[in-house]
Amino acid sequence: MEKLGSTLRKKPYRYILASLFLVIFLLTMMVAIRSQEVPNENQLTDTHSAGGPSSLTVINEYFEIFAVLLEVGIVILLWKTVKDFAELAKVSKLQTEVRFRPWVGPSGGFEFLREDNDKKQYSIAMKNFGEVPASNVIVTSTISDTKPDKLTFESSKSNGGNEFHIGPLLPGMEKRYWIFIENERYRKTIEGTSNLFIFLYFSYVYSGGKSGYGMISQLDNKTNNFVHREMWID
Numbered sequence: 001m002e003k004l005g006s007t008l009r010k011k012p013y014r015y016i017l018a019s020l021f022l023v024i025f026l027l028t029m030m031v032a033i034r035s036q037e038v039p040n041e042n043q044l045t046d047t048h049s050a051g052g053p054s055s056l057t058v059i060n061e062y063f064e065i066f067a068v069l070l071e072v073g074i075v076i077l078l079w080k081t082v083k084d085f086a087e088l089a090k091v092s093k094l095q096t097e098v099r100f101r102p103w104v105g106p107s108g109g110f111e112f113l114r115e116d117n118d119k120k121q122y123s124i125a126m127k128n129f130g131e132v133p134a135s136n137v138i139v140t141s142t143i144s145d146t147k148p149d150k151l152t153f154e155s156s157k158s159n160g161g162n163e164f165h166i167g168p169l170l171p172g173m174e175k176r177y178w179i180f181i182e183n184e185r186y187r188k189t190i191e192g193t194s195n196l197f198i199f200l201y202f203s204y205v206y207s208g209g210k211s212g213y214g215m216i217s218q219l220d221n222k223t224n225n226f227v228h229r230e231m232w233i234d
Contacts, residue, residue, distance in 0.1 A: 102132050106124055133169065139163070197216060201214045
């Protein structure tokens with residue numbers, strides 16, 4: 001993105017310099033033509049004595065034709081300059097929208113912490129990768145035996161799903177969210193008689209509006225680790 005922006009910035013200025021060069025050259029030619037159009041007395045005498053068409057008139061006509069071509073070239077260069085400046089404005093707007101906003105997402109996978117009573121405790125770190133603070137970060141989680149879809153987020157909220165407010169996240173800040181899995185459900189998954197999916201959704205607010213990050217992970221019974229199956233950004 002930055003390379004594209006720098007390339008677009010260079011092009012309009014090259015066209016402007018080329019246009020200025022052609023304009024200066026055109027003005028120089030016009031001054032030369034005007035100076036040739038005012039002959040002195042000796043030139044008039046030589047012209048009448050020659051009895052034929054003046055070579056100055058022929059040269060003047062060539063200069064005028066060349067001047068028209070230069071004007072067309074200047075118009076084309078100016079048009080390309082305006083077009084490239086419009087593209088540069090679009091890229092700058094996109095860079096501003098992408099850069100000056102928070103980007104909240106996981107900075108790693110699920111990490112096993114300990115076994116508490118009849119549950120296993122996991123944690124996952126969430127980090128703000130952007131340059132702007134994210135306020136009111138809310139995490140919604142759902143554990144199921146079948147792979148959920150994106151609509152699970154709305155249904156879990158309406159059904160009073162596991163929702164937790166972790167507060168603001170400053171740029172570069174990390175916070176951890178805990179997941180508790182029942183030992184019986186974990187055992188069935190390891191034995192291969194059942195599946196275990198974790199749905200997580202981070203929603204947060206910033207000055208430009210509201211955004212979110214969703215992910216669906218599955219417990220792999222061969223490695224005893226969670227594998228991310230699906231991720232998206234809203």
